[in-house]
Amino acid sequence: MSENLLRVVPTVPDWAPDRDVAAAAAEIISAMCPGSGAVVACRYAEVTFIDPGVNFEAVSCPGCTALLKADWWRQCMDEAHATRFANLDTVTPCCSATVSLNDLEYHWPAAFAQFELRVHNPGRSWLSPAEAAQVSNVLGITIRQVLSHY
Ligand SMILES: [Zn+2]
Structure with missing residues (x-):
C-alpha cells in the first residue's frame, strides 16, 4: 500500500526538542492537517537521511x-x-x-535529521510559510519539510 508522509525536521541535523515541546508542535501540525492520519514525533539514535521516497528525482x-x-x-x-x-x-x-x-x-527536498514530526497521509501538501513559521516558533528552531511518497 502506498503512503504519503509530510515530515517536518529541524534545519540542524543533530538537534531534537524536549518531549513536551515536541508534543506541542505535533498538536499544532495535527490541527493544520485535519484530514491526516497520525502525527508522530520520531527520534532516531543517529542522524538519518530523511528521503522523499519515489519523489526523489x-x-x-x-x-x-x-x-x-x-x-x-x-x-x-x-x-x-x-x-x-x-x-x-x-x-x-x-x-x-x-x-x-x-x-x-x-x-524534491530531503534533509538530515535525528528528529522528525511525521504526518501520515497528510491529506494536503506543504505547510505554508506562515504555518511553517508557527511550527518553528513552537520548536524554537527553523524547520524544513520533506514530502515523501512510498
Ligand atoms: Zn557547483
Whole structure:
C-alpha cells in the first residue's frame, strides 16, 4: 500500500526538542492537517537521511545550480555514513563549493535529521510559510519539510 508522509525536521541535523515541546508542535501540525492520519514525533539514535521516497528525482549544487551525478552523490553519502552522518561536509565537483550534504538542493527536498514530526497521509501538501513559521516558533528552531511518497 502506498503512503504519503509530510515530515517536518529541524534545519540542524543533530538537534531534537524536549518531549513536551515536541508534543506541542505535533498538536499544532495535527490541527493544520485535519484530514491526516497520525502525527508522530520520531527520534532516531543517529542522524538519518530523511528521503522523499519515489519523489526523489535529482540533486543539484547550491553554489552554481549544476546537476550533480548520482554516482558522486552516492559516494559522498557512503563517506558521510561512515561517520554516522556526524560530518556532512563535502566539496562539489562542479564549482568546488564546500557545502554540507544537508544543504545540497534536493528535488524534491530531503534533509538530515535525528528528529522528525511525521504526518501520515497528510491529506494536503506543504505547510505554508506562515504555518511553517508557527511550527518553528513552537520548536524554537527553523524547520524544513520533506514530502515523501512510498
Ligand atoms: Zn557547483
